[in-house]
Amino acid sequence: MDLNKINSYIENKVEENLNLDYKASGSLQRNDKKTNEISKDVSAFANSDGGLIIYGIKEDKINRHLPESIDAINRKEITKEWLEQIIQSKIRPRIDGIKIHSITVNEQSDEVVYAVEIPKSNTAHQANDRKYYKRFNFNSEPMYDYEIRDILNRTKSPVIDLELEITKKTYEVTKPTYGIPSFSIGNDGMFQKAEPTKEYKTNYTLRVWARNNGKVLANYLNAYINIPQEYLKEEEESKSGVASIFMENTIRDVVDSTYIPTMNGGYASPKYGPSRYDPILPTRCLHLKDIKLNGKFENSDKVLEWIVYSDNAEPRNGTIKISDIEIFEK
Missing domain, CATH: 3.30.950.30 (Schlafen, AAA domain)
Incomplete structure (x- = not known):
């Protein structure tokens, strides 16, 4: 200073x-x-x-x-x-x-x-x-x-706040030439192979973390974050104007990691045990969820609202303008 x-x-x-x-x-x-x-x-x-x-x-x-x-x-x-x-x-x-x-x-x-x-x-x-x-x-x-x-x-209850970040990943997509002949005639009259077209797409992911700013362990956590539907990818959209997305601090351990071939040539998924709560130590954070976004949120002045319930603590809530969330390029 x-x-x-x-x-x-x-x-x-x-x-x-x-x-x-x-x-x-x-x-x-x-x-x-x-x-x-x-x-x-x-x-x-x-x-x-x-x-x-x-x-x-x-x-x-x-x-x-x-x-x-x-x-x-x-x-x-x-x-x-x-x-x-x-x-x-x-x-x-x-x-x-x-x-x-x-x-x-x-x-x-x-x-x-x-x-x-x-x-x-x-x-x-x-x-x-x-x-x-x-x-x-x-x-x-x-x-x-x-x-x-x-x-x-x-000093008696955990103090859980949500921390948000957006990751931005741009990648190249090759579009197959369906319905287009594999070969075409060039300016020199010779046959040449038709190249597939390429374009670039961008994926946005809202990453949600829970940080324990209190002095005691957080055992159980439920949280909701409200996001305008227009900013979500189609598969995660809600029928209403706002999607209320649920999150909790549960994890499932892999009890059998053996991948067994299936009839169609794929592999069966690993076996998971029952879900359990993953406690959050004081000053530490836990990743809760990744939420896929489209690009419509950029330069928006709308806000996201969240609320957290944890152990015997009073519910904590907060708001943040989506344009204030830091974006990281991957």
């Missing part, structure tokens, strides 16, 4: 989001109102998904939530140590793993920007006003009781 990084946020007009917040220099003042706001904002990040608060960037007056310019802080008046002390003393329990970066803007005039990195916590943190906050729509909002209990259960 340096001045070039800070300037890149401004030049690229990076908008505030769930994990990013800009604060002008006036947000750091030595009075109870401002220090309570600090405790509110920092605890909201820890209670949500973690993120970055940059103190010393002014927001655009017309386009709110967009950075306008650096609004530097005098490090002699507001020190890094003072900011750290406010965060640690006014939030209960203390948040482990917070990093405060002091970024020099002007050495002679002691002007700095403070970037506060806040990790996602495994417990609920209370601000100095004895309330619990979360990040919601660019703001720090009070939490409902069930949301607080959900955070407190992070």
